[in-house]
Amino acid sequence: MVTVVRRTHGEYQLRIEYLTMQASVPAAVAGAYQRPAASPSSLPLDRILKGDCVAALEQLPAESVDLVFADPPYNLQLTGELHRPDQSRVDGVNDHWDQFADFSAYDAFTRAWLLQCRRVLKPTGALWVIGSYHNIFRVGASLQNLGFWILNDVIWVKSNPMPNFRGMRFTNAHETLIWAAKSADAKKYTFNYDALKTANDGLQMRSDWAFPLCTGAERLKDSKGKKAHPTQKPEGLLHRILLSSSRPGDVVLDPFFGTGTTGAVAKRLGRHFIGVEREQAYIDAANARIEAVTPAQDTALNVTEGKRAQPRVAFGTLVEQGLIAIGTELTDVKGRHRAVVRADGSLDANGRTGSIHKVGAALQGLEACNGWTFWHFEEAGDRKPIDAVRAAFRGRAKTNAA
Numbered sequence: 008m009v010t011v012v013r014r015t016h017g018e019y020q021l022r023i024e025y026l027t028m029q030a031s032v033p034a035a036v037a038g039a040y041q042r043p044a045a046s047p048s049s050l051p052l053d054r055i056l057k058g059d060c061v062a063a064l065e066q067l068p069a070e071s072v073d074l075v076f077a078d079p080p081y082n083l084q085l086t087g088e089l090h091r092p093d094q095s096r097v098d099g100v101n102d103h104w105d106q107f108a109d110f111s112a113y114d115a116f117t118r119a120w121l122l123q124c125r126r127v128l129k130p131t132g133a134l135w136v137i138g139s140y141h142n143i144f145r146v147g148a149s150l151q152n153l154g155f156w157i158l159n160d161v162i163w164v165k166s167n168p169m170p171n172f173r174g175m176r177f178t179n180a181h182e183t184l185i186w187a188a189k190s191a192d193a194k195k196y197t198f199n200y201d202a203l204k205t206a207n208d209g210l211q212m213r214s215d216w217a218f219p220l221c222t223g224a225e226r227l228k229d230s231k232g233k234k235a236h237p238t239q240k241p242e243g244l245l246h247r248i249l250l251s252s253s254r255p256g257d258v259v260l261d262p263f264f265g266t267g268t269t270g271a272v273a274k275r276l277g278r279h280f281i282g283v284e285r286e287q288a289y290i291d292a293a294n295a296r297i298e299a300v301t302p303a304q305d306t307a308l309n310v311t312e313g314k315r316a317q318p319r320v321a322f323g324t325l326v327e328q329g330l331i332a333i334g335t336e337l338t339d340v341k342g343r344h345r346a347v348v349r350a351d352g353s354l355d356a357n358g359r360t361g362s363i364h365k366v367g368a369a370l371q372g373l374e375a376c377n378g379w380t381f382w383h384f385e386e387a388g389d390r391k392p393i394d395a396v397r398a399a400f401r402g403r404a405k406t407n408a409a
């Protein structure tokens with residue numbers, strides 16, 4: 008059993024019982040899954056909850072959100088001020104929300120919020136967390152210990168990083184994102200592979216992403232013209248994250264909402280958000296920002312879908328529906344192999360029987376064969392792949408559902 012004892016700000020203590028072996032952790036986490044699944048209407052959709060995220064998340068129903076994006080405190084442990092060569096002061100992150108007594112306090116806090124995120128995620132949900140070298144390794148270890156399953160780490164390469172003013176280290180020009188499914192056996196997480204490939208001019212999207220730091224008009228300013236938040240993330244980064252791993256209408260939770268970058272992008276992309284933030288000034292800035300966002304038109308939210316995203320259609324279904332008649336003769340594209348369609352959607356090629364894939368493979372002496380593209384039927388003197396019939400069937404099903 009894992010019990011989180013919350014104390015004062017930044018001080019968390021984990022009481023972990025029966026938790027000596029890592030293998031027992033997911034079972035312990037499963038103990039937190041007792042509340043019934045939520046209907047979307049019981050969620051505080053498109054709102055910012057004020058307060059500590061662990062306490063706020065405890066109030067949310069289990070298995071109710073589709074995606075978490077978390078930009079937690081970095082625990083930078085800055086000591087003293089940092090100046091540029093011209094003696095101007097560097098705006099570092101030295102806010103009280105980023106301060107923890109020591110690594111173990113930070114770890115306890117990390118486990119506490121990750122545990123709640125895991126509880127509120129749907130089984131198909133996933134989590135993104137961003138951090139720097141100061142914290143991301145600790146966060147990564149915690150989430151693995153809690154049963155999350157890392158799908159990728161992604162490097163956000165900053166095209167305009169802050170130099171290393173003292174010249175004692177390399178320019179710190181990236182942050183790391185971890186994308187994780189809820190567990191090793193959670194295979195049905197959302198990944199809009201083809202949409203990302205399309206966005207990348209037809210090339211598979213890689214795990215190194217270049218975005219500039221948030222500057223210019225996008226950077227929120229307070230009434231004195233100073234940065235409203237020290238670590239406001241670029242909207243482009245959130246756009247890619249939400250586009251890749253959520254769908255229109257999904258619920259995206261951000262437990263460290265800051266100035267609401269996640270909320271602004273979620274609204275634009277037709278997703279719901281739930282934000283949690285402790286500081287009123289950031290909440291005010293986030294609310295004003297999100298209010299000004301115009302959501303994209305519904306039709307513009309559809310993205311390129313690959314075959315994997317399409318509903319499964321069995322060959323037998325096409326036969327049942329009369330779209331391919333029993334007794335139709337199928338051939339390969341050159342007409343060298345022949346088979347006849349039987350009533351149950353299997354094929355008979357001179358006594359060799361089985362599925363479209365099995366018979367196609369056997370006739371060619373291969374281990375495997377994609378029967379959908381191998382087998383053809385004749386129409387108006389042309390040979391057409393049976394996949395064309397499946398595509399038409401899917402298209403009709405989609406139109407009927409709309």
Ligand SMILES: C[S@@+](CC[C@H](N)C(=O)[O-])C[C@H]1O[C@@H](n2cnc3c(N)ncnc32)[C@H](O)[C@@H]1O
Nearest residue numbers: 059060078104239240263265266267268284285
């Ligand atoms: C790294 S910043 C997030 C910035 C945000 N992604 C943005 O683009 O504006 C972390 C935020 O978490 C908030 N925070 C820190 N500890 C918190 C806690 N225990 N509960 C809720 N919010 C917290 C801080 O006030 C800060 O705004």
